[in-house]
Amino acid sequence: MRRAQQLGRYHLLDRIAFGGMAEIYRARTFDAHGTPHLVAVKRVLAHLAEDDDFIQMLIDEAKIASVLRHGNIARVYEFARAHGEYFIAMEHVDGKDMRTVLERCRTKKKPIPAEHAGYIAAEIGAALHAAHSAVDSRGRPLRIIHRDVSPSNIICSYAGEVKLCDFGIAKATLSRVSTKTGVIKGKVKYMSPEQALGRKLDHRSDVFSLGSCLYEMLTRIPPFTATNEMDLLIKVRDAKYRPVSELTPGIPIELEQITDRCLTRSRANRYQTAAEAEGDLRVFLRKYMPNYSRSHLGRFIRKMFATEIERELRMLEEYVMADDVSEDVGESLMIKDEDFEPPEVPFQPKPTSVSIIAAREASAGEARDDFSGDSNFTTMPKVEQREDIHQQNTVILESGRGRSAPPTSPPPGRGKGPTKPPPPPPARAPTRGQAPPVKPIYDDDLHSAPTMIIDIGRMKRGRS
Numbered sequence: 001m002r003r004a005q006q007l008g009r010y011h012l013l014d015r016i017a018f019g020g021m022a023e024i025y026r027a028r029t030f031d032a033h034g035t036p037h038l039v040a041v042k043r044v045l046a047h048l049a050e051d052d053d054f055i056q057m058l059i060d061e062a063k064i065a066s067v068l069r070h071g072n073i074a075r076v077y078e079f080a081r082a083h084g085e086y087f088i089a090m091e092h093v094d095g096k097d098m099r100t101v102l103e104r105c106r107t108k109k110k111p112i113p114a115e116h117a118g119y120i121a122a123e124i125g126a127a128l129h130a131a132h133s134a135v136d137s138r139g140r141p142l143r144i145i146h147r148d149v150s151p152s153n154i155i156c157s158y159a160g161e162v163k164l165c166d167f168g169i170a171k172a173t174l175s176r177v178s179t180k181t182g183v184i185k186g187k188v189k190y191m192s193p194e195q196a197l198g199r200k201l202d203h204r205s206d207v208f209s210l211g212s213c214l215y216e217m218l219t220r221i222p223p224f225t226a227t228n229e230m231d232l233l234i235k236v237r238d239a240k241y242r243p244v245s246e247l248t249p250g251i252p253i254e255l256e257q258i259t260d261r262c263l264t265r266s267r268a269n270r271y272q273t274a275a276e277a278e279g280d281l282r283v284f285l286r287k288y289m290p291n292y293s294r295s296h297l298g299r300f301i302r303k304m305f306a307t308e309i310e311r312e313l314r315m316l317e318e319y320v321m322a323d324d325v326s327e328d329v330g331e332s333l334m335i336k337d338e339d340f341e342p343p344e345v346p347f348q349p350k351p352t353s354v355s356i357i358a359a360r361e362a363s364a365g366e367a368r369d370d371f372s373g374d375s376n377f378t379t380m381p382k383v384e385q386r387e388d389i390h391q392q393n394t395v396i397l398e399s400g401r402g403r404s405a406p407p408t409s410p411p412p413g414r415g416k417g418p419t420k421p422p423p424p425p426p427a428r429a430p431t432r433g434q435a436p437p438v439k440p441i442y443d444d445d446l447h448s449a450p451t452m453i454i455d456i457g458r459m460k461r462g463r464s
């Protein structure tokens with residue numbers, strides 16, 4: 001048995017990734033009924049947690065991301081600090097990110113079939129359009145730009161859902177982790193030319209990046225590659241790439257045309273909205289494979305990762321909660337101000353029913369949407385779930401997937417046995433006493449500012 005480390009409302013289980021700015025864990029938490037849920041917790045790396053400006057940027061971005069509610073966008077629940085750690089809690093998408101899928105395809109020398117590529121790109125197009133056109137409660141455009149539409153932020157669930165992660169977080173991240181080799185290079189590959197030039201961005205930048213992802217799904221190689229960052233930047237800036245049909249003969253011409261139209265250097269000649277790209281992709285899909293549904297994608301992903309799915313399920317069963325679960329849920333950093341009402345976080349650290357009234361309200365529909373869009377339940381026990389909430393995403397995978405996890409409440413007396421800690425969530429000392437001051441959410445500069453990651457001077461000197 002492994003003991004989960006508590007962080008605010010969440011009990012960290014296995015670490016699923018280690019990125020440039022954070023470690024990502026699967027974590028267990030409980031709703032007002034005491035029903036367990038899986039979420040993803042992104043814990044900010046220690047050296048970045050000491051950077052006030054960086055934390056402030058993350059708060060700003062998390063606030064904006066938290067207002068987005070869309071079936072193709074992984075929902076952000078909160079950005080908080082607990083036990084001296086900063087973290088973002090978000091919807092856990094039970095599946096594999098596109099980077100991992102592509103790696104597997106490359107190793108196995110297997111293509112991603114055109115229908116899946118088209119469908120995934122269409123779903124991401126829908127996510128982007130929802131974000132690009134999001135408005136605040138007073139109808140003012142939020143002008144959200146993702147800025148990091150890349151395979152690692154596209155997750156395909158085992159049920160065949162497609163979700164885009166990390167809205168806006170890229171802006172904060174790119175400005176801070178630029179010195180770390182590899183991190184930026186990974187991101188530059190999917191940038192738009194205007195982004196690589198450090199220009200002011202609009203939503204069409206995301207359309208270009210969507211094109212880069214689609215290109216890679218169709219050809220298994222990114223449109224722009226180079227051995228060093230400088231050359232990569234130049235390639236992205238020039239937006240010249242080998243035709244899709246040259247790399248993948250026989251690819252439907254419509255898909256190639258859609259990819260090309262996303263990957264157009266001039267913004268004016270690109271699709272003007274993500275919805276236009278999505279529309280063309282749906283038209284293609286209807287014609288190419290009229291009976292296509294997301295269960296086709298689910299089956300494709302599950303088949304590819306059957307071994308991993310088994311391992312992930314077993315891993316969940318290994319974890320027990322600490323004996324002394326703390327009531328300390330930490331401090332939310334998405335503080336209310338005149339423009340921003342933080343969404344209520346529907347979780348608690350203990351598997352207890354908060355109150356009969358809360359439960360009644362929830363079942364009466366008040367909290368009906370709390371978990372809609374979640375895809376957590378393929379790996380969670382099926383206890384007392386409200387059918388209405390989960391029907392959309394609760395898909396039981398064939399053999400073994402319906403197996404239930406062990407009791408998630410710590411049975412009395414249990415747990416002093418041989419325990420291995422989770423892969424290293426070392427408790428860190430509190431870094432600071434005070435949260436940074438809160439800025440209003442609608443900071444005009446926030447989204448209009450250019451993404452400055454490149455030292456243009458250096459770039460020019462490097463060339464001459």
Ligand SMILES: Nc1ncnc2c1ncn2[C@@H]1O[C@H](COP(=O)(O)OP(=O)(O)O)[C@@H](O)[C@H]1O
Nearest residue numbers: 017019024040074090091092093097152153165
């Ligand atoms: N909400 C989530 N649900 C499931 N997996 C996630 C989630 N967020 C991130 N991941 C996993 O963690 C990986 C790394 O995430 P991240 O730290 O954002 O790094 P990157 O900068 O490469 O996107 C993702 O590619 C994905 O596999």
Ligand SMILES: [Mg+2]
Nearest residue numbers: 152153165166
């Ligand atoms: Mg990411």
